[in-house]
Amino acid sequence: MKVQSKAQPACDIAVYADKGSLALRFPKRHNPLWEQLDGKSLKGKPKCLGIGKYGFSADEPEDWKRATQIAIALEADLDHPEWEKLFDPTLAKYSLGGGKYAKLAEVLQLPGTVQVEPEITVGQMWEAYLEWKKTVVEETTFKDVFCTMFSNAIYGRKWDKKNNKYKELDTPISTLRIDDSTLGSQISLLSTCRKSYLISELSKAFDFCKSKGLLTSLTTNNPFVGDKYSSPAVTTQQKYASRIVDGVLIQWHEVQDEKELENDRRAFNKIERDIIIKAFCESSNKTYKALAPLIEFYFLTGCRTSEAFPLTWKDVDFERNLIRFSKSLGYSTRKVKETKTGEIRLFYFGENSRLKQLLLTLKSQGEAEGLIFSGFRGKHLTRDLVSRAWVGSSTTSTLADGTEKTYHYPGVVTQLIEQGLISGYLSPYHTRHTYITLTAHANAHDNNALLLIASACGNSVDVILRHYLGVAEGTTLVEV
Structure with a gap:
């Protein structure tokens, strides 16, 4: 009977945990090399190399995998017949560079010591990704999200309201190389809204650069994967907390996020709707009063702002x-672009409807071929202008004595709340939800009418039934 030999381990360089970090234990056959590098005898004991300082944690499964890959690469080079040409004494080749061995290798002039080309930085990776990303996302999203929100976080740019310009942090992650051991801790310190979205895009940027051969080393691991950067569940307190946007502290309801607003389907009642329209029409502020037809149009069509x-x-x-x-x-x-859903919608109105009378009045006052709602010199109105008229604004001025004074200008809806004429604050976008809610309830028993509302507003009957009408109180099921 033939005795089978014991299977040999895949790698003789062992990976083990040491005080919460990972370390490598080399077989004794490698001792002569390490004794030369360390300048002292190992006294017959195996060489142990801690790699915790390079970001390898014993608590992260992905770090164990990375460490194992490094161990295999090290052993393959050290045991190769031409190991002097393959092994890098600086350890940079194995993503462990920058330590004492980088300097020792130069002093000892060991064979195989080569200058390993450094890995690209996060900034270089991001710029390459942006060149491609701008061809596949909508222009506004690219400018607002990728070039502004995300790029500001990556390059450490913070808006300085006092000096009216951006100021940069000392050590933004854009300057770090993607194999830098401190990258993980720096990412955890990033302060930006939609952080999980940013981390996801950084991970995609890494994969993009790797697929295009832009990385220095094919063995460099993606530092943006895993659940270590995942955001905790948002609490109610966090949801309604004030936020800092471009260096300015603003209330939660002033943050303009169309996706969130689309899903927040609260609405004004009919009486509140008419109170708001009347308040704009009778405003003593000429700019606010000029916006009255637009506000009424929002309430009568449910179109997106x-x-x-x-x-x-x-x-x-x-x-x-x-x-x-x-x-x-x-x-x-x-710039004028397509609608949010990319579709063309036809909105029908009645012959004697309030909406038709509004449009006829506006047409008699304006240009026959121009914009229905125009701003200064016939140009497009802005969302900021509508927001200031709706919720108000603040400006800070420097007085003669050098002190700063802040002036508050309440908006029409803010004043109505203070006067107790409406129940609470909802954004201009909620004019859309108000129209859909009021119209859907008025036509709840007419399926054709609900289909017409859904088509006119770029929605679906299912959404209207589920989120605008809900389950009517008093409804009973017929037993079967």
Whole structure:
């Protein structure tokens, strides 16, 4: 009977945990090399190399995998017949560079010592990714999210309101190389909204650069994966907390996030709607009063706020009594683009409806071919202008004695809340939810009407039934 030999381990360089970090234990056959590098005898004991300072934690499964890959690479080079050409005494080749062995190798002039080309930085990786990303995302999203929000976090740019310019942090992650052991701790310190989204895009940027051969080493691991950067569940206190945007402290309801606003389907009641429209019409502020037709239009059509800005009279057909919503205005680019859903919607109105009377009045006052709602010198209105008129604004001025004084200008809706005329604050975007809610409830028993509302507002009957109408109180099921 033939005795089978004992299977040999895949790698003789062992990976083990040492006080919460990882370390490598080398076989004794490698002792002569380490004794030369360390300049002292190992006295017959195996060489142990701690790698915790390079970011390897015993609590992270991914770090164990990375350490194992490094051990295999080290052994392959050290046991190769031409190991002097393959082994890098600086350890940079194995993502462990920058330590004492980088300097010792130069002093000892060991064979195989080569200058390993450094890995690319996070900034270089991000710039390469942006060149591609701008070709696949909508222009406004690219400018607002990728070039502003995310790039500011990566490059450590903070808006200095006092000096009206950006100031940069001393050590932004853009300057760190993607194999830097401190990168993980620096990412955890990032302060930006939608942080998990940023981490996800950084991970995609790494994969993109790797696929394009832009990385220095194919063995460099993606430092942006895993659950170590995952954000905790958002608490109610966090959800409604004030936030700092571009260096300015603002209330939660002033943050303009269209996705969140679309999902927040609270609405004004009919009486509150008419109180708000009347308040704009009777405002003593000429700018606020001039916006009254736009606010009423929002309440009577349920269109998204950005869809009203580029509307022209060519989009209105008085013979067929319809409005054609086919475009919107980019918030930051100020360019006309397609609607949020990319579809063209036809909004029908009644012959004697309040909406038709509003449009006819506006047409008699404006240009026949121009914008329905225009700003200074016939240009597009801005979302910021509507927001200031709605919720108010603040400005800070420096007085003659050098002190600063802040002036507050309340908006129309803010004043109505203070006067107790409406129940609470909702954003301009909620004019859309108000229209859908009021119209859906008024036509709850007419399926064709609900289908018409869904089509006109770029929604679905299912969404209207589930989120705007809900389950009617008093409804009972027929037993079967």
